[in-house]
Every structure is written in structure tokens, then in C-alpha cells.
Amino acid sequence: MISDILGVFARPEFPTLLRQHIVLSVVALLIAIVIALPVALLIRNTRVGAAIAINIGNVGRAVPSLAILALLLPFLGIGFWTALVALAVLAIPPILINASTGLREVDKGIIDAARGMGLSGSQILARIQLPIAAPVIFAGIKTSAVQTVASATLATFIGGGGLGDLIVLGLQRRGPEILLAGAFSVAVLAIITEVGFGFLESAFTPKGLKIAQKRRGK
Amino acid sequence: MSNPALLLLQDVLEEPKLIDWEWLRENFWEDIVPAFQGHIFLSFISVAVALLIALPIGILSARYRKVYPPVTFVTGILYSIPSLALFAILISIPAVGLGPTPVIIALVAYSLLILIRNTVAGLDSVPPETIDAARGMGLTNRQILFRVELPLALPIIVAGVRIATVTIIGIATIGAYISGGGLGALIFDGINRQFPTMIIAGAVLATAMAIIADLLLLGLERYLRPWARARKA
Numbered sequence: 001m002i003s004d005i006l007g008v009f010a011r012p013e014f015p016t017l018l019r020q021h022i023v024l025s026v027v028a029l030l031i032a033i034v035i036a037l038p039v040a041l042l043i044r045n046t047r048v049g050a051a052i053a054i055n056i057g058n059v060g061r062a063v064p065s066l067a068i069l070a071l072l073l074p075f076l077g078i079g080f081w082t083a084l085v086a087l088a089v090l091a092i093p094p095i096l097i098n099a100s101t102g103l104r105e106v107d108k109g110i111i112d113a114a115r116g117m118g119l120s121g122s123q124i125l126a127r128i129q130l131p132i133a134a135p136v137i138f139a140g141i142k143t144s145a146v147q148t149v150a151s152a153t154l155a156t157f158i159g160g161g162g163l164g165d166l167i168v169l170g171l172q173r174r175g176p177e178i179l180l181a182g183a184f185s186v187a188v189l190a191i192i193t194e195v196g197f198g199f200l201e202s203a204f205t206p207k208g209l210k211i212a213q214k215r216r217g218k
Numbered sequence: 219m220s221n222p223a224l225l226l227l228q229d230v231l232e233e234p235k236l237i238d239w240e241w242l243r244e245n246f247w248e249d250i251v252p253a254f255q256g257h258i259f260l261s262f263i264s265v266a267v268a269l270l271i272a273l274p275i276g277i278l279s280a281r282y283r284k285v286y287p288p289v290t291f292v293t294g295i296l297y298s299i300p301s302l303a304l305f306a307i308l309i310s311i312p313a314v315g316l317g318p319t320p321v322i323i324a325l326v327a328y329s330l331l332i333l334i335r336n337t338v339a340g341l342d343s344v345p346p347e348t349i350d351a352a353r354g355m356g357l358t359n360r361q362i363l364f365r366v367e368l369p370l371a372l373p374i375i376v377a378g379v380r381i382a383t384v385t386i387i388g389i390a391t392i393g394a395y396i397s398g399g400g401l402g403a404l405i406f407d408g409i410n411r412q413f414p415t416m417i418i419a420g421a422v423l424a425t426a427m428a429i430i431a432d433l434l435l436l437g438l439e440r441y442l443r444p445w446a447r448a449r450k451a
Contacts, residue, residue: 062428064388067421070405074236074414150300154392157409167306171396176310183303183310194298 001177008166008181018185020080021162024152025193028084029145032091037137040099044129053100060093065151073158083152083160090151091144098140102133131206138204142197149190163189238415249404254423257400260318260390261431264325265383272330273375276337277363286338293331301328301389305396321393321400328389329382336378340371373442380435387428391420401427 008014043049069086076082106129114128130137156164163186170179205213242250279286296304301324308320344367352366394402401424408416 058432059429062384062388062432063425064391064421064428066388066391066402066405067424070409070417071421073409073417146298150298153300153302157395157406164302167302170306171309179306180310183306186303187299187307190298190300190303191295194294 004177005181005184008178009185014166014181014185017161017163017165018189020160021149021152021155021164021186021189024080024083024087024155024160024162025145025148028087028152029091029141029148031084031088032095032144032148033141035088036092036095037099040096040103040137041125043100044103044125050100050104053096057093057097060089061097065090065147066154066157069151069154069158069160078159080155080160082158083155083162086158087148087151087155091148094143094147095137095140098143099133099137102136102140103129105136106132132209135201135205135209138197138201142194142201145197146190146194149193150186153186236414237418238413241413241415242419250419250423253399253401253404253420254427256403257387257390257424257427260321260325260393260398260400261383261387261427264322264386264390265329265379267322268326268329268333268382269379271326272333273337275330276334276375277341279334280338280341289334290331293327293334296327297331301392302395304328305393309396316397318393318398320396321390321398324393325386325390329386332382332385333375333378336374336381337371340374340378341367343374344370373439376435376439376442380432380439383431383435384428387424387431391424 039053043053065086068090069083072082072086076085110128110132111124114124119127152160152162153164153167155162156168163182166178166182166185170176170182202210275289279289299307304324304327305320308314308323309316314320314323348366348370349362352362357365390398390400391402391405394400394406401420404416404420404423408414408418408420
């Protein structure tokens with residue numbers, strides 16, 4: 001059985017599907033970052049804007065990923081691009097929520113102190129708010145990344161390709177080795193994403209914050 | 219016109235209405251209501267079973283701190299396995315097979331991390347002075363747990379139930395692919411028949427269910443924090 005599963009990895013389709021899966025996930029995540037981060041920056045000083053963003057984000061999180069993929073189907077048709085759009089839409093809420101709460105939760109006292117030292121609005125953003133909010137923002141990107149890799153498995157249902165194709169093919173042809181090869185490779189890809197972003201997360205935490213965390217005994 | 223995307227587009231163009239109200243009316247009792255009920259059943263059973271498992275593990279993890287890291291490691295790995303992959307692995311086990319069973323097992327597995335984490339956070343949030351006071355009043359450890367710690371931890375535990383429920387309602391739609399039933403069946407049928415009405419019905423109802431469950435549990439969470447309400451007033 002194990003050699004059968006390994007045999008699937010040796011087939012010529014496997015690298016293609018793996019590449020599709022990675023391209024779908026990476027591009028969707030990048031699109032979501034490019035949309036969500038500037039929006040979070042724009043609304044960082046308005047209470048109404050932040051409330052709207054967080055509510056949109058919360059509703060967005062309640063929409064099942066399969067629902068978004070399937071709902072785009074009648075409008076955009078079958079294929080890679082529809083899956084890409086759906087995955088990008090799905091990846092936005094966690095980044096938007098974390099970025100806007102992270103930026104808003106920077107201690108007002110610190111910002112006042114920076115203003116008192118004569119820093120301009122953009123200097124405060126670049127040197128104070130962004131570094132302090134960086135770990136929270138990055139945690140949102142991590143959540144999105146893991147979720148995107150998982151949801152990219154569903155792209156197969158709307159003809160978007162990726163490793164989900166193996167799972168569906170295995171089910172249809174009653175080929176347990178194809179099914180399990182697909183399942184294991186997707187699971188490993190998701191766990192690698194989770195662990196990899198975990199390392200990046202600590203790299204994105206400014207030194208000063210790490211010292212503070214240690215002092216608090218975290 | 220061999221491109222499937224073009225063929226589908228043609229279908230959509232020939233069928234100008236995205237929502238076929240007549241179909242909805244005719245199939246309301248036969249298709250839509252059972253799918254909705256099935257979805258509630260799957261989600262409710264899964265959250266209930268997950269709570270039965272997560273509460274004792276959470277209480278143990280809060281007591282014996284050494285247990286906690288391995289528990290979060292294992293449940294964290296379960297949580298990051300994509301649902302379709304977990305479904306696929308479960309149905310390959312002969313004793314499980316197709317149907318609602320693998321769906322419920324997977325949904326329980328997904329809830330564990332969130333529920334255990336919030337149980338521990340809830341118990342941690344109880345001030346040590348409160349526990350000291352309870353001990354001073356002569357309460358036993360068991361009494362302290364059930365009468366002091368758990369009630370005070372309840373809002374945070376319910377917050378975990380809220381996140382888990384919304385997640386589960388979403389993932390349960392995918393369970394229809396392995397014959398688990400529920401609203402996902404409408405979505406998959408709609409995709410296979412290229413019939414947008416079914417897709418929209420399934421997607422909108424699943425989203426509505428998630429939002430309603432979220433709001434109801436948010437209300438419960440607030441109701442369970444009488445001290446926060448008192449402070450605000």
C-alpha cells in the first residue's frame with residue numbers, strides 16, 4: 001500500500017498538480033495582502049472605518065469556503081482563474097481583521113510620546129505603529145496562508161486544479177492509493193506552511209518586543 | 219466550443235435567471251428543508267461531542283501544565299490538515315467508510331484545538347484570590363472547580379464554542395462530497411448539474427446558519443458575563 005502511494009508521487013501528473021496548488025495558494029495570498037494591508041492602513045485612524053472592516057471581516061469568515069468557490073462559478077465559469085479569485089477573497093478577512101486591530105491597539109501613550117518627540121504622522125506609522133503591530137499583522141497572514149493552502153484543495157470542484165484533483169480522482173476511480181497520496185501531500189503542505197510561517201512570525205517580531213515578552217515571562 | 223468554461227457560460231446565458239424561484243418553491247420541502255436539518259444535525263452533534271472530549275482535556279491541561287504542550291501540538295496538527303484531506307483519510311479506514319460518520323469525526327477533530335485552548339484560557343483567567351477565598355470558605359477542590367472556576371471560565375469557553383461552531387458549519391458543507399448530507403449536497407448537486415439556483419440556495423443558507431449561530435452564541439457569551447454588564451451600567 002505504501003509503495004502504491006509512493007508510486008503516485010512518481011507519476012508525471014504529480015509535480016504539475018503540486019505546482020498548481022502552490023501557485024494558486026501563493027498568488028491568492030499575495031493578492032489578499034496587497035488588498036487588505038493598504039485598506040487597514042487607510043482606515044487605521046477612523047473608528048467607523050475600522051468597525052466596518054472588522055464586521056466585513058467577520059461576515060467574510062462566516063461564509064464557508066466551498067460557498068465562495070461555488071458562488072463564483074455561475075459568474076466566472078469553471079477553471080483556474082475562478083479558483084484564484086475565490087481563494088483571494090477568502091484570504092482577505094483574517095489579514096484585514098488582524099492588521100486593523102493590530103494597528104489600533106498600539107498604546108495611545110506611546111503614540112503621544114512619539115508625537116511629543118516631534119515625529120510626523122508617517123514617521124509614527126513607519127517607526128512605531130507598524131513595528132509594534134507587526135506580530136499581530138503577521139499572525140493574520142499566517143492564518144490566511146494555512147487556510148488558503150487548505151481551501152486550494154477545493155479548487156478541484158470548480159476545475160481549478162491542484163492536489164484536490166488527486167483526492168477526487170481517487171474517490172471516483174476507487175483508487176485508495178491516489179486518494180491517500182493526495183490527502184497526505186495536502187496535509188504535509190499545510191503543516192509545512194503552518195510551521196514555516198511560525199518561524200517567520202518570530203522573525204517579524206521586533207527585538208524590543210521580544211525583550212518585553214520575556215520580561216513578562218511569556 | 220470544447221472549453222468547459224465557455225460551455226458553462228453559454229448555459230448561463232441561455233438561462234438568464236440565476237435564481238429559479240419556481241424550482242425553489244417546488245423543492246422546498248423535499249430538498250432544501252432536509253438539507254438544512256441535516257446540516258444542523260451534523261454541526262450540533264459535532265460540537266457536542268467535541269465539548270465532551272475537550273472539557274476534561276482542557277481541565278487536565280490547566281491543572282497539569284506539562285500535558286498542555288503535547289495536547290496543543292497534536293490538536294494543532296489535526297486543525298491544520300485540510301478538511302478534504304482528512305475526509306479522504308477517514309473514509310479509507312474500512313471501519314469508517316462513507317456517510318455522516320467520517321464527517322462528524324473530522325468536525326470533532328477540528329473543534330478540539332479551539333475548545334481546549336479556550337477552556338485553558340478560561341480557567342487561567344480565574345483570579346487566584348477568588349480560588350483562595352473559596353478554599354478559605356472550606357470548599358473542596360471538586361467544589362471549587364464546579365462552583366467557582368468553571369462558571370467564571372464559562373464566557374471564554376462559550377467564545378471558543380462560537381468560533382468552533384462557525385468553523386464547523388462551514389466545513390460541514392464539504393462533507394456532502396463524501397455523502398455526509400447537509401447543505402453542501404445542494405452546492406455539489408448545483409455544480410454537477412450546472413444549476414446556479416441550487417448552488418446559491420446551499421451557499422446562502424450555510425452562510426446564514428453560520429452568522430445566526432455566531433450571533434446567538436455571542437448573545438449567550440454576553441449573558442454569561444453578568445459582571446461585565448454590571449460594570450457597564
